Amino acid sequence: MLPSNLVARRLVPFALPSLPSAPLPSPREAHLWCVKPDELKDASLLQEYMKILSPCEKENVLSVKGEVLQKCALLSRVLVRTTLARCLWIEGLSSGCLFHARLDTDYRINPRSFKFKKNRFGKPEVEWQHNDVSFLPSLQFNVSHTSSLIACGITVNDPIGIDVEEKQRRPNADVLSLASRYFSPPEVQYLKSLVDSDSQKIEFIKLWTLKEAYVKALGRGFSGAPFRKFTIRFETRGDLVSEKLKTGEFRIAVEPVSDHETLTANWQFALAEITGSHFAAICMGIDENDTGKEHDLLKLKVWKTLPYMEDECLSDSEAVIKISGLS
Amino acid sequence: MATLSAAFASWKPAASFINQTKGLTYRAKVASIGTSRLNFPSSRSSRLHIRCAAKPEIVNKVLEIVKRQLALSNETSLAPESKFSEIGADSLDTVEIVMCLEEEFSISIDEDNSQNINTIQDAADLIDQLVQQKTEVA
Numbered sequence: 467m468l469p470s471n472l473v474a475r476r477l478v479p480f481a482l483p484s485l486p487s488a489p490l491p492s493p494r495e496a497h498l499w500c501v502k503p504d505e506l507k508d509a510s511l512l513q514e515y516m517k518i519l520s521p522c523e524k525e526n527v528l529s530v531k532g533e534v535l536q537k538c539a540l541l542s543r544v545l546v547r548t549t550l551a552r553c554l555w556i557e558g559l560s561s562g563c564l565f566h567a568r569l570d571t572d573y574r575i576n577p578r579s580f581k582f583k584k585n586r587f588g589k590p591e592v593e594w595q596h597n598d599v600s601f602l603p604s605l606q607f608n609v610s611h612t613s614s615l616i617a618c619g620i621t622v623n624d625p626i627g628i629d630v631e632e633k634q635r636r637p638n639a640d641v642l643s644l645a646s647r648y649f650s651p652p653e654v655q656y657l658k659s660l661v662d663s664d665s666q667k668i669e670f671i672k673l674w675t676l677k678e679a680y681v682k683a684l685g686r687g688f689s690g691a692p693f694r695k696f697t698i699r700f701e702t703r704g705d706l707v708s709e710k711l712k713t714g715e716f717r718i719a720v721e722p723v724s725d726h727e728t729l730t731a732n733w734q735f736a737l738a739e740i741t742g743s744h745f746a747a748i749c750m751g752i753d754e755n756d757t758g759k760e761h762d763l764l765k766l767k768v769w770k771t772l773p774y775m776e777d778e779c780l781s782d783s784e785a786v787i788k789i790s791g792l793s
Numbered sequence: 794m795a796t797l798s799a800a801f802a803s804w805k806p807a808a809s810f811i812n813q814t815k816g817l818t819y820r821a822k823v824a825s826i827g828t829s830r831l832n833f834p835s836s837r838s839s840r841l842h843i844r845c846a847a848k849p850e851i852v853n854k855v856l857e858i859v860k861r862q863l864a865l866s867n868e869t870s871l872a873p874e875s876k877f878s879e880i881g882a883d884s885l886d887t888v889e890i891v892m893c894l895e896e897e898f899s900i901s902i903d904e905d906n907s908q909n910i911n912t913i914q915d916a917a918d919l920i921d922q923l924v925q926q927k928t929e930v931a
Contacts, residue, residue, distance in 0.1 A: 535879070
């Protein structure tokens, strides 16, 4: 099973160090944790990662064809499990529940301890155990991957959907044909209004990731929320003169095309460029009870990680460029 | 991006492998005798599908289009039984493949039809069926 390009460097048994904790997202805030599969080069680390998975997950990873894809499948599960575990560690401690079965001897939540289920449309969710409900916050998560970046977005309580794509991705097919076939008419018009064909391709990819993030946030699957039935709009804030708008001042909103009971509009969007290489689109549910304040801009924090090995906070650095919808 | 099966099935998680069924799909194999043709029930519902196994040339064309879209080398083993979810096709690959197939065979594949496509063979079988339906109507 060991991919041929990895080298087993260690001659002594390899044990994972402790998983550092991570902050819990604040209300109305999304955290994005990213892994670059190319940074996983150590075969013994890969073996340890496999031990974090459930038997079913292991079986599924091994059924994926090809080393690169297999590594991505593995990292995807490791990222979800470790991100959830590390965010909950401090919560578990502070709530005083020190003898909970899911805690390791050093009171950390064991990443292996999570169980997952699917909602009735098939969206993956944490299956909280009976004892969790009283003391653990309700973490919501969503995963997206490309062969070069895997991302896991988390919030507390708010439904979330994310999508990442390589900035350099160019569809093989003509983007206007693709848009005419799959996007809503206003979106097609928007793309047609762009004079430069490369801009058209880039904006297509951005729209694609935003639409994908919305569908995943809704949790109803591609066929439950057809792309053609909703429009993603970039809206300027009404009180600002257009020439004075800084990057990121646009609010991104979704508008269902017709009165569709499953396509709702109470969602907040953000688009960012990560490490100069990827677009990341985040869609977060707006609590309808949270009235009074206009929810223009989403709060986002980003980390790059190789679980157990290293973490790097990317927020407020050049590695995260806000494109739209971010405070 | 979500994998191809997120487009073709009601939902699959991003890594698209949790709880995939491994059971065998029953597929009726029919030999056409002369110009006679058995009519299978038109499958608008997403329940039981009995499909005639597609002609080899359709299967090969689907394989060719998928390989081209995913930029797979000739050495990469891609079989009719290959699952889209296991060969690294994401949702954008999916829609490009669907569009290519529609153009190639002059058919229309809507979301309902594509619910049950998990493998290359499934795609070929659906195309064969849609092409037959088209020629019957004509």
